[in-house]
Amino acid sequence: MLWRSVLLSPVVTIDVMPADAPAEYAPAMVAACSQALPAGSCALAKATPESETPEAVALVLWQGTQFLQVSVRVARHGGQWTTRNLTFTIRDRPLDRWTTVGLTVATLVGEGQAVAPDPVSPPPSDPAQPIALPQPDQSPPQPPQRPARAAPKTGSTRPAAGSESALRVEISLGGLLGSAWQEGGLARGLWAGGLLGFAGNPFIAEGFASYALSDGPRFEQLGELHSKWSSVALGGGLTSTLAPVDLRVACLLEAMFRHVDAELAGAHASDNELPIRLRALAAWPSRSRVAALVGGALRLPFAGSRSSDGPALRQASLTTELQAGLELRW
Numbered sequence: 001m002l003w004r005s006v007l008l009s010p011v012v013t014i015d016v017m018p019a020d021a022p023a024e025y026a027p028a029m030v031a032a033c034s035q036a037l038p039a040g041s042c043a044l045a046k047a048t049p050e051s052e053t054p055e056a057v058a059l060v061l062w063q064g065t066q067f068l069q070v071s072v073r074v075a076r077h078g079g080q081w082t083t084r085n086l087t088f089t090i091r092d093r094p095l096d097r098w099t100t101v102g103l104t105v106a107t108l109v110g111e112g113q114a115v116a117p118d119p120v121s122p123p124p125s126d127p128a129q130p131i132a133l134p135q136p137d138q139s140p141p142q143p144p145q146r147p148a149r150a151a152p153k154t155g156s157t158r159p160a161a162g163s164e165s166a167l168r169v170e171i172s173l174g175g176l177l178g179s180a181w182q183e184g185g186l187a188r189g190l191w192a193g194g195l196l197g198f199a200g201n202p203f204i205a206e207g208f209a210s211y212a213l214s215d216g217p218r219f220e221q222l223g224e225l226h227s228k229w230s231s232v233a234l235g236g237g238l239t240s241t242l243a244p245v246d247l248r249v250a251c252l253l254e255a256m257f258r259h260v261d262a263e264l265a266g267a268h269a270s271d272n273e274l275p276i277r278l279r280a281l282a283a284w285p286s287r288s289r290v291a292a293l294v295g296g297a298l299r300l301p302f303a304g305s306r307s308s309d310g311p312a313l314r315q316a317s318l319t320t321e322l323q324a325g326l327e328l329r330w
Contacts, residue, residue: 012037012074012109013054015045021062025098029060032102037109042102058105066090070101074108082108170195172293174325176210179299180227182314184216187229191323195250202240206252208233208279217313219264225313228261233277241286248286252279254297262313276300283327290328297321 012033016026026044033042040055048054056076063069068088075081084104088097172193180187189212197204212229219225235254242249254277261270281295299319 011040011048011052011054012042012056012058012105013045013048014042014058014060014105016060016062018062021060021067022094025094028095029098029102029105032099033058033105034102036103036106042105056109058108060101060105067094067097068092070097072101072104072108074105076109082111084108166199168195168197168199169330170197170327172325172327174293174323176212176321176323178212178229178297178321179315179319180214180229181217181225184225184227185214187212187214187227187321189213189229191325197239202238203236204239204250204252205236206234206254208235208254208256222265224264226263229258230260231256231258233257235277235279246285246287248283248291250281250283252281253277254279281323288329290326293323293325293327295323297323 014030014033016023030042030044034040042058045057056074059071059073059081061071061073063071068090070086070088072084072086073081084107086100086104088100172191172195174191176187176189176191178187189210191208191210193206193208195204195206208231210229210231214227214229215224217225233254233256235252237250237252239248239250241247256275256277258273258275259270260273261268277297277299279295279297281293283291283293285291297320299321
């Protein structure tokens with residue numbers, strides 16, 4: 001009899017969310033809920049004194065900008081929540097929607113009387129059945145946070161693929177045309193180069209080798225001079241990428257060893273020199289494994305002379321070289 005006497009005057013508090021729901025229809029919801037209850041009354045949670053302990057609490061969760069969907073949740077004595085989802089159409093008047101919600105709250109309160117609450121039992125997996133939810137006076141559930149990205153391990157010194165410290169290796173092959181002796185023909189030949197650097201670092205080191213032939217000048221009674229030019233060089237410099245045109249450029253300063261063999265009328269002579277050379281290169285595209293390469297070189301100092309057992313020879317006052325080829329990257 002004590003259990004029956006408690007149920008004679010239940011009080012149901014209703015909390016409506018979100019805050020921008022049309023509050024002018026809330027009295028119709030409360031009135032419909034109170035009329036449908038066999039005993040007691042319903043009231044809005046914000047109008048209920050904090051000292052009063054309700055028999056049941058209800059959450060009314062409107063969804064969408066037109067308030068056509070609503071989730072009604074009721075819990076008794078802090079037990080499990082009973083949920084009912086309602087969907088309306090645009091033809092349903094707002095007053096009728098809120099009245100239906102009030103009747104649904106009263107129906108769920110009655111269902112809660114028939115089922116003894118079991119606050120420690122796990123919620124069923126079926127979404128149509130009662131589910132356990134937080135009490136309305138608690139803070140709303142927070143959205144799940146994205147798991148923090150794991151920090152990279154610091155024990156390994158080997159750089160990851162594609163990292164800024166990845167070693168870059170490039171091999172270049174091509175042909176050349178360059179200055180030779182004054183009043184003689186151009187030197188033509190082949191060249192090869194290698195480059196080392198690190199991704200994201202503009203500083204590079206490189207090596208270079210070439211072999212070329214030249215004819216001329218021609219001397220009376222002696223004939224034409226034929227020369228062979230062999231070069232090796234080591235150097236370094238800076239590189240950068242011009243993103244709008246996908247072009248990579250490099251500027252290099254090289255210390256060169258150059259050996260020349262000359263033949264005139266069956267006589268041979270050779271000489272060595274150690275010039276400094278400034279070289280510029282451009283490769284396109286900048287990110288592929290294979291790229292077209294073009295460049296130029298300028299010998300420093302500008303002029304130099306060489307002599308043989310016969311006529312005196314002088315190199316061109318401005319010794320330049322044009323290079324073109326392919327670049328292979330790893």
